[in-house]
Amino acid sequence: MRYARRSTFHALIWLSTASIAWSDDRLSGGDTTVFVTNDKAFARPLANISRLTRRQHTVGNSFFNQNWVASPSSTTSRDGLGHLFNARSCSACHVRDGRAEPPQKGEISLGLVMRISLPGRLETGGPVPDPAYGLQLSERALPGLKPEGHVQVRYEEVGGTYTDGEPFSLRRPIYDIVDLGAGPLSPDTKFSPRVAPAVHGLGLLAAVDDETLRAQADPNDLDGDGISGKVNMVWDYEGKKLVTGRFGWKANQPSLRQQTAGAFVGDLGITSPLFPNENHTTSYAELHKFVSMPDDEQPELTAKILQRVTAYLQTLAPPARRDVSDPAVRQGQRLFAAMKCASCHTPELKTGDFHQLAELRNQTIRPYTDLLLHDMGAGLADGREDFEASGQEWRTPPLWGIGLQERVNGHTTLLHDGRARNLTEAILWHGGEAENSRERFLNSTREERSALLSFLESL
Amino acid sequence: MKRTSLPLVIALAVALVSCKQGESGSNDQAGANGKALVNDQAVTEAEVVEHYAKLVSATYTDAFAYAKTMQGAVNAFLAEPTAELMQKARDSWTAARLPYLQTEVFRFYEGPIDDEDGPEGLLNAWPMDEAYIDYVEGNAGSGVVNNAAEFPNIDAALIESLNEKDGEANISCGYHAIEFLLWGQDFSAEGPGDRPFTDYTTADNADRRGDYLRAVTNLVVEKLEGLVAEWVPEKDNYRGEFLKLPTSKALEKIMTGMSMLSGFEMAAERLNVAYDTQAQEDEHSCFSDTTHNDMIYDLVGIHNVWTGSYKDLSGPGLQVLAQGLKPELAGQLGSKIEDSVAAAKAIPVPFDQAILGEDDAPGRKAILHTIETLEEQAKLLVAMAGEMGFGVPISEEEG
Numbered sequence: 001m002r003y004a005r006r007s008t009f010h011a012l013i014w015l016s017t018a019s020i021a022w023s024d025d026r027l028s029g030g031d032t033t034v035f036v037t038n039d040k041a042f043a044r045p046l047a048n049i050s051r052l053t054r055r056q057h058t059v060g061n062s063f064f065n066q067n068w069v070a071s072p073s074s075t076t077s078r079d080g081l082g083h084l085f086n087a088r089s090c091s092a093c094h095v096r097d098g099r100a101e102p103p104q105k106g107e108i109s110l111g112l113v114m115r116i117s118l119p120g121r122l123e124t125g126g127p128v129p130d131p132a133y134g135l136q137l138s139e140r141a142l143p144g145l146k147p148e149g150h151v152q153v154r155y156e157e158v159g160g161t162y163t164d165g166e167p168f169s170l171r172r173p174i175y176d177i178v179d180l181g182a183g184p185l186s187p188d189t190k191f192s193p194r195v196a197p198a199v200h201g202l203g204l205l206a207a208v209d210d211e212t213l214r215a216q217a218d219p220n221d222l223d224g225d226g227i228s229g230k231v232n233m234v235w236d237y238e239g240k241k242l243v244t245g246r247f248g249w250k251a252n253q254p255s256l257r258q259q260t261a262g263a264f265v266g267d268l269g270i271t272s273p274l275f276p277n278e279n280h281t282t283s284y285a286e287l288h289k290f291v292s293m294p295d296d297e298q299p300e301l302t303a304k305i306l307q308r309v310t311a312y313l314q315t316l317a318p319p320a321r322r323d324v325s326d327p328a329v330r331q332g333q334r335l336f337a338a339m340k341c342a343s344c345h346t347p348e349l350k351t352g353d354f355h356q357l358a359e360l361r362n363q364t365i366r367p368y369t370d371l372l373l374h375d376m377g378a379g380l381a382d383g384r385e386d387f388e389a390s391g392q393e394w395r396t397p398p399l400w401g402i403g404l405q406e407r408v409n410g411h412t413t414l415l416h417d418g419r420a421r422n423l424t425e426a427i428l429w430h431g432g433e434a435e436n437s438r439e440r441f442l443n444s445t446r447e448e449r450s451a452l453l454s455f456l457e458s459l
Numbered sequence: 460m461k462r463t464s465l466p467l468v469i470a471l472a473v474a475l476v477s478c479k480q481g482e483s484g485s486n487d488q489a490g491a492n493g494k495a496l497v498n499d500q501a502v503t504e505a506e507v508v509e510h511y512a513k514l515v516s517a518t519y520t521d522a523f524a525y526a527k528t529m530q531g532a533v534n535a536f537l538a539e540p541t542a543e544l545m546q547k548a549r550d551s552w553t554a555a556r557l558p559y560l561q562t563e564v565f566r567f568y569e570g571p572i573d574d575e576d577g578p579e580g581l582l583n584a585w586p587m588d589e590a591y592i593d594y595v596e597g598n599a600g601s602g603v604v605n606n607a608a609e610f611p612n613i614d615a616a617l618i619e620s621l622n623e624k625d626g627e628a629n630i631s632c633g634y635h636a637i638e639f640l641l642w643g644q645d646f647s648a649e650g651p652g653d654r655p656f657t658d659y660t661t662a663d664n665a666d667r668r669g670d671y672l673r674a675v676t677n678l679v680v681e682k683l684e685g686l687v688a689e690w691v692p693e694k695d696n697y698r699g700e701f702l703k704l705p706t707s708k709a710l711e712k713i714m715t716g717m718s719m720l721s722g723f724e725m726a727a728e729r730l731n732v733a734y735d736t737q738a739q740e741d742e743h744s745c746f747s748d749t750t751h752n753d754m755i756y757d758l759v760g761i762h763n764v765w766t767g768s769y770k771d772l773s774g775p776g777l778q779v780l781a782q783g784l785k786p787e788l789a790g791q792l793g794s795k796i797e798d799s800v801a802a803a804k805a806i807p808v809p810f811d812q813a814i815l816g817e818d819d820a821p822g823r824k825a826i827l828h829t830i831e832t833l834e835e836q837a838k839l840l841v842a843m844a845g846e847m848g849f850g851v852p853i854s855e856e857e858g
Contacts, residue, residue, distance in 0.1 A: 058728070058854070059732050062727075062728055062732045067630065069586055069590070069630070070588060070591065072595055072596050073588070074587070074746060304735075308736075
């Protein structure tokens with residue numbers, strides 16, 4: 001008892017002096033931040049969630065986690081899977097609301113999807129679907145049906161050295177598309193492999209005003225710092241107009257609602273009021289003799305359940321930082337700024353006044369993203385345009401929670417296709433606008449690199 | 460030391476209780492021995508934990524016995540498929556559910572039922588992938604039953620393998636698969652499904668359907684037998700390990716089962732989801748329309764652990780320790796556990812009709828009342844666990 005009381009006393013002194021300056025740093029999501037470090041670190045609802053929002057969150061959670069079943073079944077609210085799909089549930093890929101990894105040799109991918117398209121743009125500005133396969137290769141199908149094909153990944157090692165002579169090796173992915181269900185793809189096909197990202201904190205990113213995004217943008221690099229920052233303008237299927245994009249690896253989705261409905265139809269084959277048409281093409285269905293849902297049928301995902309799953313994603317909290325006062329972490333934090341990582345991985349943003357959920361309004365958040373598109377160089381390019389995003393541009397991904405990924409998902413792979421085996425490799429893949437930052441990293445000492453990693457691990 | 464250890468709390472509580480008892484001249488020796496005194500009975504934590512293990516064993520043994528009876532009824536029906544024997548098989552299923560539902564409070568703490576290789580997913584998984592098993596409305600040729608080319612032999616090993624595709628399983632086994640094969644899809648507002656017995660005589664693939672029903676029933680029996688073996692009084696099984704745990708660790712597990720079942724599984728997943736979506740058939744026992752049992756008997760299971768009784772078995776339940784520790788809180792929790800069982804019993808049958816209508820419809824009011832009672836029950840369990848010196852989760856993400 002005496003021991004406990006004394007340490008409380010010390011903690012009070014400590015809090016009242018040195019810690020004031022950094023104590024806020026731990027609050028990745030302002031009042032919404034949760035203090036969790038186990039494998040459920042991405043799965044908690046906002047710390048400040050109201051009782052009623054919480055009930056919606058739990059309903060959404062149920063539909064995010066449970067497997068969907070083939071239609072028709074008795075559980076009508078949970079059927080409609082396929083005919084073609086990549087997964088049976090959201091959580092199959094976003095395991096514990098975390099991040100997926102690319103398939104191992106011989107595995108059917110669960111968590112990496114292959115987007116495909118033909119050259120050009122649709123009237124909406126979006127990519128042009130393949131006439132047989134659409135915009136995404138479905139790797140699974142209902143019993144008796146043939147999936148569209150399978151993605152296989154192999155890697156070639158690419159060596160390099162730091163300025164201090166220490167060698168490193170990166171793995172460059174090479175994709176083979178096999179078992180195609182409707183004949184070969186056009187030689188002009190553009191591919192974009194994309195790994196399912198972690199989904200915590202998305203509500204806060206949605207609550208950042210468009211003005212805040214635009215204020216950071218510098219598409220023509222007028223300030224001459226070598227970093228542009230571009231807002232993607234993408235199609236809003238409900239408003240039928242172009243709006244600011246902010247979700248997805250290329251910021252090609254404007255809202256969590258549309259992102260969610262898009263994933264339901266694209267990844268699970270489940271139609272919704274936003275996307276009432278199945279994810280397969282008419283020609284694929286005719287070739288394989290299956291009948292898609294008649295037009296007069298209700299969408300498989302009702303408006304209410306779409307709202308609940310959206311609410312679930314809006315209300316997953318970002319976890320608090322750890323070890324913020326550790327000297328190496330603090331040194332790493334200074335290096336993160338000095339190496340200009342923070343120019344795109346913006347440490348701090350503020351959410352706006354107007355989000356429909358009061359919990360998300362007026363929060364100071366530390367997502368380490370500007371939500372803007374940046375040219376990342378030829379090494380990372382997929383060569384596939386997505387609205388305003390070029391084949392070399394990617395949206396800055398948020399870094400909050402990145403130090404807990406291994407605990408949540410049991411792996412440390414990073415980047416849009418999971419090619420980086422760890423944080424170091426992810427940094428070394430940066431190019432284009434981030435080339436100067438990469439060079440600073442290459443030129444840094446081993447101790448500095450280690451400090452930078454300590455900082456990233458604390459996020 | 461963030462948490463006060465339970466033995467210390469008990470010792471303090473006991474000291475208080477025993478002083479009182481001492482004043483009145485009764486057994487104050489018990490206090491010195493570290494025993495809580497309730498109703499003049501001296502009870503240790505270890506005795507409560509040990510009695511819990513007995514209760515678990517008795518409940519699984521009963522669930523297994525009823526499943527064996529069900530297996531007999533299913534086999535009798537398959538030997539001579541008639542409407543009468545089909546009804547008997549259905550009745551045996553409904554009866555077999557009742558003890559099993561009372562075992563659900565033994566989940567959520569990585570015990571034998573749901574540790575890494577636990578059979579929970581093979582016994583009680585939901586929602587059912589009906590079209591993966593057999594024909595459904597709109598697809599006469601669907602399912603393993605109707606696919607002799609790919610699945611020439613239907614047995615328990617096949618069914619188990621189909622359900623073990625990591626995270627991507629088709630749910631095609633367990634109690635609800637048996638339910639589907641006995642009742643069929645439920646398309647009526649008033650009653651359950653009405654699969655004709657001729658599905659097992661003259662219909663296409665009748666024999667294969669029978670093979671599936673037999674195999675899936677055998678699998679349930681086999682998995683329950685495994686659970687019984689983990690809890691019978693031997694040293695070399697889970698029960699042996701459980702009784703070797705520090706008592707506070709064992710109590711934490713016991714209460715985790717209660718709090719998770721109250722808050723996460725019942726209030727949120729089963730009741731609130733159905734209440735909110737109003738999706739008819741978004742209910743667990745949708746083919747037989749016996750979802751009301753799923754609600755009531757899970758809560759009865761919590762009541763059993765609290766009181767220490769199951770059928771003929773009685774002994775020191777958790778309430779004895781709770782009363783020794785915090786009489787007022789224990790009183791509130793005890794009444795809440797009674798209330799929640801009563802609230803679930805008051806939900807009109809069938810459940811899939813009770814969720815419909817406006818919020819002031821009697822069924823919806825009864826369900827909301829049950830949800831709120833369970834939310835309060837979960838909070839009281841958390842508070843009581845705190846008094847005992849540990850935390851318990853009430854949602855999956857806390858687990």
